Amino acid sequence: MREFLVEITTTVPEGTDPAEVDRRRAAEAVRAAELAAAGNLVRLWRPVGELRSIGVWRAADEAELHEKVLGTLPLRPWMTPTVTPLESHPNDSAPVDGSR
Numbered sequence: 001m002r003e004f005l006v007e008i009t010t011t012v013p014e015g016t017d018p019a020e021v022d023r024r025r026a027a028e029a030v031r032a033a034e035l036a037a038a039g040n041l042v043r044l045w046r047p048v049g050e051l052r053s054i055g056v057w058r059a060a061d062e063a064e065l066h067e068k069v070l071g072t073l074p075l076r077p078w079m080t081p082t083v084t085p086l087e088s089h090p091n092d093s094a095p096v097d098g099s100r
Contacts, residue, residue, distance in 0.1 A: 001039065001058040004065055005084040009052045010075050027074040040069045056086070 012021055035041040035057075044055035059065035062083060070081055 001060060002062075003042065003086040004057045004059065004062070005054070005086055006057050006065075006070070007052060007054050007082040009080045010078050011080070012078055024074045024078075031073055035069060035072075 032041055032044070040058050042056040042058055044053055046053050057065060057069060059069050062085060065083065066081075070076060070079070073079065
């Protein structure tokens with residue numbers, strides 16, 4: 001599996017029913033937990049004071065990342081992702097399998 005740095009900005013369309021936003025956010029938390037358990041979502045951060053997230057995600061390739069991983073997120077229609085493929089750096093101290 002390849003790793004990707006993904007920055008996601010989510011913009012809820014103006015006029016969206018707050019109940020719909022709440023429903024999607026709850027479903028998003030469930031789906032994120034499933035993707036983490038499957039090994040697709042490695043880490044996720046939110047920069048202090050910002051409404052975006054930055055994460056490390058895994059997929060076979062970028063097409064799979066978009067279609068079978070990010071594309072399954074309930075908030076995806078409102079998301080603008082920026083994807084950067086990653087490769088190991090020779091000075092990285094983490095083991096090859098990604099565990100610490």
